[in-house]
Amino acid sequence: MLNESSYPVGVALAALALAAGPATAQEVVELPLEDRILDASFPEVYRIGDGMRDWELLTRVTSIGFDDRGNLHIGDWSGGDLSVLVVDASGNLVVRFGQPGEGPGDFRNATHALALPDGRTVVADDGHLAYQLFNLEGGLERWARYPGVGPGESPPLMYVRGADPRLRKVDRWNGTLLAQVTTSRTLTTDSSTTPPRANLEIGPGPRTVLRVSLDGDAAHEEQVAQATNPRAVGVFFFGALPGDRVAFADTSTYVVSIADPTGRTGHVFVRPLPPRVWDAGTAREFKDYVKESLAAAVAEGGHRAEMLGMFGGLEALQQRIEEAEFDGPIPLITEMETTWEGNIWVLRIPTRGFPDVDMLEGALAGVT
Numbered sequence: 001m002l003n004e005s006s007y008p009v010g011v012a013l014a015a016l017a018l019a020a021g022p023a024t025a026q027e028v029v030e031l032p033l034e035d036r037i038l039d040a041s042f043p044e045v046y047r048i049g050d051g052m053r054d055w056e057l058l059t060r061v062t063s064i065g066f067d068d069r070g071n072l073h074i075g076d077w078s079g080g081d082l083s084v085l086v087v088d089a090s091g092n093l094v095v096r097f098g099q100p101g102e103g104p105g106d107f108r109n110a111t112h113a114l115a116l117p118d119g120r121t122v123v124a125d126d127g128h129l130a131y132q133l134f135n136l137e138g139g140l141e142r143w144a145r146y147p148g149v150g151p152g153e154s155p156p157l158m159y160v161r162g163a164d165p166r167l168r169k170v171d172r173w174n175g176t177l178l179a180q181v182t183t184s185r186t187l188t189t190d191s192s193t194t195p196p197r198a199n200l201e202i203g204p205g206p207r208t209v210l211r212v213s214l215d216g217d218a219a220h221e222e223q224v225a226q227a228t229n230p231r232a233v234g235v236f237f238f239g240a241l242p243g244d245r246v247a248f249a250d251t252s253t254y255v256v257s258i259a260d261p262t263g264r265t266g267h268v269f270v271r272p273l274p275p276r277v278w279d280a281g282t283a284r285e286f287k288d289y290v291k292e293s294l295a296a297a298v299a300e301g302g303h304r305a306e307m308l309g310m311f312g313g314l315e316a317l318q319q320r321i322e323e324a325e326f327d328g329p330i331p332l333i334t335e336m337e338t339t340w341e342g343n344i345w346v347l348r349i350p351t352r353g354f355p356d357v358d359m360l361e362g363a364l365a366g367v368t
Contacts, residue, residue, distance in 0.1 A: 026264075031254075031271045046091025055085065055093045065115035065170060073115035075123075084113040084121055086138070097138030098123070105132065105140035114170050114177065122170075122177070122214065126163050129154065131177075131214055144214040147221050158187060158200050162219060168212070171240035172340055177212040178246065179221070180238050205231045209238050209246055209259075225259040227251075235331045239338030247344050249336050252329035256336065256344060269344075271332075276353060278326035286354045290321045330354065 049058050059078035066072055070089035075082055083098040098107055108127020116122055120141065121134040130143040146162030149155065157163050165183045170176075184205040190197045207227035213220045227236055227250035238248040244261040254271040276282065298314055308314050335347035 026266060026268060028268045028270060031269055033272050045089075048087060048091055053093075055096060058085075063112040063114065065113075067115045067119045068117045068172075069119050071115070071119060073113055073121050075111065075113035077111055082107050082110045082113070082123070084123065084134070084138070086121070095136075095138040097134065104143070105134070107132075112168070114168060116170060116175050117172050118175065124168060126157060129157075129160055129163065131212075131219055133214065142217075144216065145218040147219050149218070151217070158185065158198075162221065169239060171211070171244070173240065173242050174244065177214070178224070178238065178240055179210045179212050180208070180236060181210065182207050182236055203231075204233045207232065207236055207250065209248060211244075224261070224263050225257075226263070234328075235333065237333065237336035239336060239344065241338055241344075242342045247336070247338055249333050249346070252331045254332045254346075254348065256333075256346060271348075273332050273348070275332070276330040278328060278330060282330065282353070283326050286326070287321050287324070289354055291318045294318060294321075 048056050049061075051057050058074070058076045060076065061074060062077045062082075063075035064072060071094060072087045074085040074087065076085060081098075081100045083096060085096045086094040088094050097105075098110075098113075100107055102108065107123065107125055110123050110125040110127070110132075112124065114122045114124075116133075119136045121138075123132045123134070125132055128143070129146045129149045131146070132143055133141045135141045145151070146160050148161055164181050164185060167180045167182075169178045169180075171178055182204070184203050186201045186203075188199045188201070190199060207230045208223050209225035210221045211224045213222075224244075225238065225246045225248050227248070229251075232250075234250075234252060236248065236250045238246060241247055241258065245266075246259045247256060248259065249256045253275060254273050256269040257265050258267040260266050294308070294314055294317055298308065308317065330349070330353070332349050333346055334349060337345050339345065
């Protein structure tokens with residue numbers, strides 16, 4: 001745990017503890033370079049998903065989150081359709097809802113479910129161009145249209161900024177959403193053709209974090225953080241903190257910044273870990289590392305070994321990693337999350353010095 005007088009750091013995880021009040025001036029805090037072992041204990045509270053009960057037959061869990069009652073909200077995506085399960089603190093099903101369709105409460109194009117602190121569930125539905133809010137019983141409470149979409153309007157998805165590819169998280173303290181946008185979409189029209197032809201260009205940027213309020217009939221978005229280099233291609237982690245603040249890490253180095261409600265950066269936590277880049281040596285070591293991991297999964301057997309068939313088998317996956325090319329810096333942070341207590345947990349690069357890539361879960365998506 002880190003506070004403002006001492007900063008112990010774990011081998012893989014570091015926790016940053018911040019006061020609840022907003023920062024008034026930027027303060028750079030240099031954390032120790034040395035690691036300190038953290039003993040982690042994870043007692044099992046309950047287990048679901050093993051199929052012992054019919055409702056536990058999950059297909060693809062796309063999202064999980066707790067409300068302040070201790071209920072777990074699960075997004076289960078099957079065959080392109082989303083259903084939402086709410087499980088109480090004892091592991092028992094409270095309600096399951098959601099089905100494909102055109103009517104209120106139906107999903108047209110949704111993949112994730114987010115748990116609001118008060119126990120409600122919010123689902124972003126690109127098909128309906130709206131956020132759908134559900135009550136504690138799984139009934140539709142109301143819609144909040146995406147920003148820029150008027151009542152009764154159904155513009156093409158490419159015209160709707162609120163549907164830009166994004167990652168959403170819940171601010172546990174005020175019930176709003178945070179949305180990270182890391183892909184830009186530029187729509188132009190070629191008037192030299194008949195009829196005029198629209199061109200959609202997709203590229204990196206703007207790498208921002210938006211606060212999404214769902215109070216009215218239409219959602220409202222306001223930028224609360226922006227990456228150091230808005231057009232860069234690379235990692236960007238973020239999470240909510242008390243006092244409408246946002247923590248984010250957006251570079252390949254070990255830097256965690258805290259933005260206040262106005263978007264100004266207050267605290268900046270850094271660790272002077274030496275940077276590393278992809279070169280012939282590190283690429284060779286990484287490929288051997290991943291290939292060894294795949295072979296170990298086969299040796300262990302079980303579900304992970306069975307998954308190899310989905311990717312063409314062990315040899316096909318090993319060939320894919322052998323043909324892969326890498327360049328640029330190797331990121332020093334591989335994950336970052338914030339907790340209900342307002343702490344920041346940072347997962348840094350593993351001790352072997354490579355991103356923790358799981359070839360069986362889609363492979364290489366997090367390597368830059």
